[in-house]
Amino acid sequence: MNEAELIKLVKDAVRSGNIDILKSASGKLKGDSQILLKTVILGMEEARKDLMDEKISLPEFLLSVDTFREGLKIMGKNKDECETEDKPTILIGLAEGEVHDLGKNIVSAVLEASGFKIIDLGHDVTRDAIFEGIKTLEPDLLGLSAMMSTCIPGMQETVSWIKRIYPDIRIIVGGAAIDADIAVSIGAHGFAWNASGAVEEAFRLIGS
Amino acid sequence: MTAGSILDKLRAPDIEEVSRGIRLFSGIKGQVNQILSGCIDDMASGAIDSLDTGLLIKDEAVDKIGPGFILAEKMNVQSKRLSGIASLMTGPVNLYAFALTLGKRMDTFINQMMKDSVTEAFLADAAGAFIVEHLAEQLEKQIDGELGNLHLECTARFSPGYCDWGLADGQAAISAFMDLNEIRVSLLPSSILKPLKTLTGIMLSAERVPEKTPCSLCGDKVCRYRRKC
Numbered sequence: 001m002n003e004a005e006l007i008k009l010v011k012d013a014v015r016s017g018n019i020d021i022l023k024s025a026s027g028k029l030k031g032d033s034q035i036l037l038k039t040v041i042l043g044m045e046e047a048r049k050d051l052m053d054e055k056i057s058l059p060e061f062l063l064s065v066d067t068f069r070e071g072l073k074i075m076g077k078n079k080d081e082c083e084t085e086d087k088p089t090i091l092i093g094l095a096e097g098e099v100h101d102l103g104k105n106i107v108s109a110v111l112e113a114s115g116f117k118i119i120d121l122g123h124d125v126t127r128d129a130i131f132e133g134i135k136t137l138e139p140d141l142l143g144l145s146a147m148m149s150t151c152i153p154g155m156q157e158t159v160s161w162i163k164r165i166y167p168d169i170r171i172i173v174g175g176a177a178i179d180a181d182i183a184v185s186i187g188a189h190g191f192a193w194n195a196s197g198a199v200e201e202a203f204r205l206i207g208s
Numbered sequence: 209m210t211a212g213s214i215l216d217k218l219r220a221p222d223i224e225e226v227s228r229g230i231r232l233f234s235g236i237k238g239q240v241n242q243i244l245s246g247c248i249d250d251m252a253s254g255a256i257d258s259l260d261t262g263l264l265i266k267d268e269a270v271d272k273i274g275p276g277f278i279l280a281e282k283m284n285v286q287s288k289r290l291s292g293i294a295s296l297m298t299g300p301v302n303l304y305a306f307a308l309t310l311g312k313r314m315d316t317f318i319n320q321m322m323k324d325s326v327t328e329a330f331l332a333d334a335a336g337a338f339i340v341e342h343l344a345e346q347l348e349k350q351i352d353g354e355l356g357n358l359h360l361e362c363t364a365r366f367s368p369g370y371c372d373w374g375l376a377d378g379q380a381a382i383s384a385f386m387d388l389n390e391i392r393v394s395l396l397p398s399s400i401l402k403p404l405k406t407l408t409g410i411m412l413s414a415e416r417v418p419e420k421t422p423c424s425l426c427g428d429k430v431c432r433y434r435r436k437c
Contacts, residue, residue: 015246016241017243017327018241018243019243057234057235057236057237057240058234058235058330059234059236059240059244059247059248059327060236060240060241060244060328062327062330063243063244063247063327065326065327066325066326066327097396097397097398098398098400098401099396099398099400099402099404100400100404102318102322102329102330102333105322105326105329106326106329107328109326146375148375148398148399148400149369149375150375150376150398150399151398197306205251
């Protein structure tokens with residue numbers, strides 16, 4: 001198998017979520033690690049398109065995310081080494097009072113795999129913690145999520161307060177409790193139904 | 209009817225049932241590759257091994273039914289629709305409240321999976337969600353059956369957040385009515401129950417229950433909670 005075929009194998013392994021094939025193909029490739037990095041990123045992008053086109057289910061897409069992360073480990077890279085100054089930064093966290101963090105963690109993993117730098121504030125994030133995060137880290141986007149409708153009034157207050165102090169920061173919201181209308185009432189600039197949608201919306205807001 | 213006697217009768221699903229449940233709850237349609245299929249079975253097995261189920265049931269005679277509320281001792285169910293079907297019942301009305309939890313080990317299992325794999329965490333969470341619903345359905349049937357033995361009829365189960373029964377009000381009402389600490393469940397200020405795979409709800413019983421749910425009396429045909437009874 002020549003190098004071009006091995007590169008295709010790596011890409012397809014990420015796209016299909018096959019860690020074993022990724023390890024085997026990567027091990028045979030002796031070359032520029034930047035080529036390998038670009039290949040796994042490409043595989044991840046193709047998997048995301050497959051999800052958007054409904055060719056694969058979310059769990060199949062998540063297998064690609066796991067494989068992508070494994071690809072970084074194989075190259076001996078952690079996420080910090082892959083980060084460049086060009087990567088847009090997203091500060092992400094759960095609304096105050098909210099503790100269901102699985103969805104937020106999945107969105108974070110997908111955004112990272114799609115080229116964003118993620119700083120995760122965790123769960124039950126107070127507005128003071130958000131304020132500190134924005135002040136010290138100067139993110140491009142703020143992402144907040146809530147699964148419980150009881151957290152929405154607090155989110156609304158937080159977004160309103162943040163926008164007064166940092167009018168330039170773009171805010172994206174999501175979670176089971178949120179829909180497009182609620183996102184507007186909260187005062188957010190963007191909204192995402194799911195992890196894949198979050199990537200599109202993040203690119204849109206960065207562009208704006 | 210005691211929680212203990214009912215809990216003994218609840219059958220935890222087997223691996224095959226949980227695997228099917230994971231696929232359903234994850235939106236998986238059709239065949240999946242071997243890797244994902246193996247992952248699903250592993251998470252099903254892990255979820256079953258993590259079960260530490262707890263159940264609390266308390267019942268009380270309903271003191272008053274008014275437009276928009278049902279009062280039973282400390283429990284005030286504020287819902288126009290539920291009070292509507294309660295007012296149609298014949299004979300004394302009783303309220304049964306329950307809290308069903310899969311226990312803290314399930315939360316730990318899901319969090320553990322998150323450390324290494326988003327896929328496994330997602331599937332583990334789907335497994336937990338399926339199992340608690342599966343047990344709650346059995347619970348509903350058990351209560352229905354036991355009341356039937358007493359020649360009583362009952363409604364379907366309703367959980368806070370269902371229909372026009374507010375989530376925060378409903379969880380607060382159930383928490384005031386029963387001591388959730390008895391099964392190591394706590395209610396957070398945001399109305400989240402911990403452990404996370406915990407369900408609470410009520411059922412109403414009487415000699416005659418013409419409407420088991422408010423759905424047939426409601427004009428919202430696209431409501432996501434709509435049920436056929």
